[in-house]
Amino acid sequence: ILMSLRTLMREGMDKAAAIVEAVRLNFMPVSITSLTTIVGFASLNFSDSPPFWHLGNITAIGIAGAWVLSLTLLPALLAMMPVGFRVKRTSKFYKPAMERFADFVIARRKRLLVVVSVIALSLVAFIPTLQLNDEWVEYFSTDIEFRNDTDSAMAYFGMYPIEFSVGANGPGGVSEPLYLEKLDQFASWLRDQPQVTHVYAFSDIMKRLNKNLHGDDQGYYRIPDNRDLSAQYLLLYEISLPYGLDLNDRINVDKSATRVTATLTDADSIETKQFLSDAQAWLADNAPAYMHARPTSAGVMFTYIAERNVINMVGGTIAAVLAISVILAFALRSVSLGLLSLVPNGLPIMATFGAWAILVGEVGFSVATVASISLGIVVDDTVHFLSKYVRARSERKLSAEDSIRYAFKSVGTAIVTNTVILAVGFAVLMFSDFKVNADMGLLTSLAIVFALVLDFLLLPALLLWRSGEDEVAVAAPKATLAPVFNK
Numbered sequence: 001i002l003m004s005l006r007t008l009m010r011e012g013m014d015k016a017a018a019i020v021e022a023v024r025l026n027f028m029p030v031s032i033t034s035l036t037t038i039v040g041f042a043s044l045n046f047s048d049s050p051p052f053w054h055l056g057n058i059t060a061i062g063i064a065g066a067w068v069l070s071l072t073l074l075p076a077l078l079a080m081m082p083v084g085f086r087v088k089r090t091s092k093f094y095k096p097a098m099e100r101f102a103d104f105v106i107a108r109r110k111r112l113l114v115v116v117s118v119i120a121l122s123l124v125a126f127i128p129t130l131q132l133n134d135e136w137v138e139y140f141s142t143d144i145e146f147r148n149d150t151d152s153a154m155a156y157f158g159m160y161p162i163e164f165s166v167g168a169n170g171p172g173g174v175s176e177p178l179y180l181e182k183l184d185q186f187a188s189w190l191r192d193q194p195q196v197t198h199v200y201a202f203s204d205i206m207k208r209l210n211k212n213l214h215g216d217d218q219g220y221y222r223i224p225d226n227r228d229l230s231a232q233y234l235l236l237y238e239i240s241l242p243y244g245l246d247l248n249d250r251i252n253v254d255k256s257a258t259r260v261t262a263t264l265t266d267a268d269s270i271e272t273k274q275f276l277s278d279a280q281a282w283l284a285d286n287a288p289a290y291m292h293a294r295p296t297s298a299g300v301m302f303t304y305i306a307e308r309n310v311i312n313m314v315g316g317t318i319a320a321v322l323a324i325s326v327i328l329a330f331a332l333r334s335v336s337l338g339l340l341s342l343v344p345n346g347l348p349i350m351a352t353f354g355a356w357a358i359l360v361g362e363v364g365f366s367v368a369t370v371a372s373i374s375l376g377i378v379v380d381d382t383v384h385f386l387s388k389y390v391r392a393r394s395e396r397k398l399s400a401e402d403s404i405r406y407a408f409k410s411v412g413t414a415i416v417t418n419t420v421i422l423a424v425g426f427a428v429l430m431f432s433d434f435k436v437n438a439d440m441g442l443l444t445s446l447a448i449v450f451a452l453v454l455d456f457l458l459l460p461a462l463l464l465w466r467s468g469e470d471e472v473a474v475a476a477p478k479a480t481l482a483p484v485f486n487k
Contacts, residue, residue: 001026001074003414005083015083019075025410027071029387032331033380034067036324040376044369046316048308052369098412102405105460113461116454120347123354130357134306134364135268141433158197158263160272160299164279167290171254175230180206180223182287187260189282195267195275202250202258209233260293269303269364276300302365309368317371321346324379332390340466344382344459348450349374352443355450365436370443377422377444378451384411385455389463400467404460412456419452 004022009015041063044056105112137159140147150159166183168174184203191199207221210233214220224230234255238247251258262279264272276295283292324345329338349371356363388410392403426448429441 001030001070002078003417004410005078007410009083016079019078023071023075025391028331029384030067030070032327032387033383034063036327036379036383037063037376039323039327040320040372040374040379043313043316043320043372043375046312046319046372047369048305048312049365049368052309055369056372096409098408099405101412101456102408102460105408105457106401106404106464109461109464112457113465116458116461120351120450120454120458123351123358124347126354126357127350129361130353131270131362132307132310132364133268133270133362134302135266136302137266139435141435144433154266156197158265160264160267161297162262162264162272162276162279162295162299163297164260164262164293164295165257166260166283166293167257168255169288169290171256172231173290174202174251174255174258175227175234177223177226177230178288179291180230182291183258183260184223185286186283186291190260190262190279193262193275193278195264195271196262197265198261198263200261202260205237205250206230206233209237264299269306272299272303276303306363306365306368309365310363313368313372317349317375320372320375324375328383328386332386334390336466337386337390340462341379341382341386343462344451344454345375345379347458348378348447348454351450351454352447355446356443364439367439367443370440370447373440374444374447374451378447381415381419381451381455382459384415385459400464404463407460415452415455419448423448 001022004025005018008018008021013021038060041056041059044052047053047056137147137150137154140150142148142151153159164186166186168176168179173179180203183201184207187199187201187203190196203223206223210224211217211221213233224233234247241247249259264275267275279295280292321342325338325342327338328341329335332338352370352374353363353367356367385407388407389403392398392406393400396403396406398406423445426441426444429437430445432438432441
């Protein structure tokens with residue numbers, strides 16, 4: 001609205017009329033961009049993480065409020081405040097930068113269509129190489145004391161406990177020698193794994209009791225020979241514990257299952273997933289069916305949370321893209337433009353992840369929501385450009401080439417300004433000591449910049465291809481073009 005007001009007043013229109021005309025020209029695109037941005041942020045509700053629900057919903061409410069204020073309070077303030085722009089002096093020897101850029105794009109539209117498409121699709125081709133990987137300790141910068149203390153503790157003790165509830169063959173079954181032997185073998189296998197720093201299993205207690213009750217003879221550091229003896233050892237151990245202590249943290253009430261704890265050291269989510277898979281495979285291959293167990297713990301939850309979020313957010317982003325395309329098709333009264341908008345709206349995000357695959361190679365919980373956040377922002381540039389293009393075609397009856405010139409002249413500077421502001425704003429997050437914020441800021445900034453490139457280089461070429469106008473004269477605009485712009 002401000003850029004339109006500036007343009008109109010520099011062309012000689014008085015302030016009051018320029019405010020009315022600026023609001024009229026931008027009412028539809030501002031409304032559409034607000035709605036589509038709300039849809040983009042609302043898609044964060046597909047996430048498994050409640051904080052992202054709140055982020056999306058609160059931001060959507062804020063966008064709705066900004067839409068109301070932009071169309072009511074802003075014009076009123078502009079009318080009350082002293083606003084003035086010098087009337088632009090026209091010269092047949094000088095052409096504004098955006099008009100010159102429009103001529104450049106139109107003249108080379110076929111080459112740009114091929115080159116930009118190939119580069120963007122080449123980046124997209126790297127997306128399958130991305131790996132879902134996370135390590136929650138590395139969310140924090142080494143400048144934070146907590147991170148340094150955690151790294152020190154990790155080296156000696158490990159920080160990722162994994163719990164297994166290993167079932168026995170019925171109540172009291174934890175005293176069976178076969179069960180204890182298999183449990184001890186499982187504990188030994190766990191200790192042999194490179195990521196494991198400590199294992200605590202009920203079989204260790206029984207072996208130690210057997211040794212203690214045989215005069216600490218090391219030869220008896222083994223599983224008792226029969227169930228009754230094991231049960232007597234267990235009873236003796238329970239009644240000898242100090243007041244207030246019991247074995248309920250290791251054995252369930254009816255003694256039909258025991259808990260095995262394996263503590264992992266510095267392991268990322270890929271290594272943790274492999275460890276969990278190997279542990280379950282060992283139980284499946286070497287233990288009775290009743291001993292098969294699924295690993296649990298906060299570490300297991302964090303191992304899979306990024307994957308679940310990414311899968312859910314892919315569905316949410318697809319739904320948002322389709323909803324935005326439908327909105328644009330209705331608003332622009334063109335199904336083909338609604339479908340065409342899929343390219344400049346979706347391709348920047350995919351190209352961003354392709355570039356991330358080349359630069360980093362891994363994504364985690366921090367980038368699960370980038371697509372939805374970016375989509376709600378990058379669609380704004382497309383909407384403003386297409387709305388001005390459609391207005392030039394329908395109201396001013398301009399050709400496709402001149403309509404593109406009109407779009408660049410009307411909103412080109414505003415789109416660049418908006419992109420710079422948003423990209424720099426999100427780039428500030430890169431300085432955060434919290435990796436989730438830093439990665440999100442960098443990826444969103446990249447997506448915003450890619451969106452500008454595609455909107456300025458690829459979208460005009462697609463519009464000209466859609467129009468079917470192959471002959472382009474770029475040496476100079478048509479003689480009637482400048483007067484039409486100044487109306």
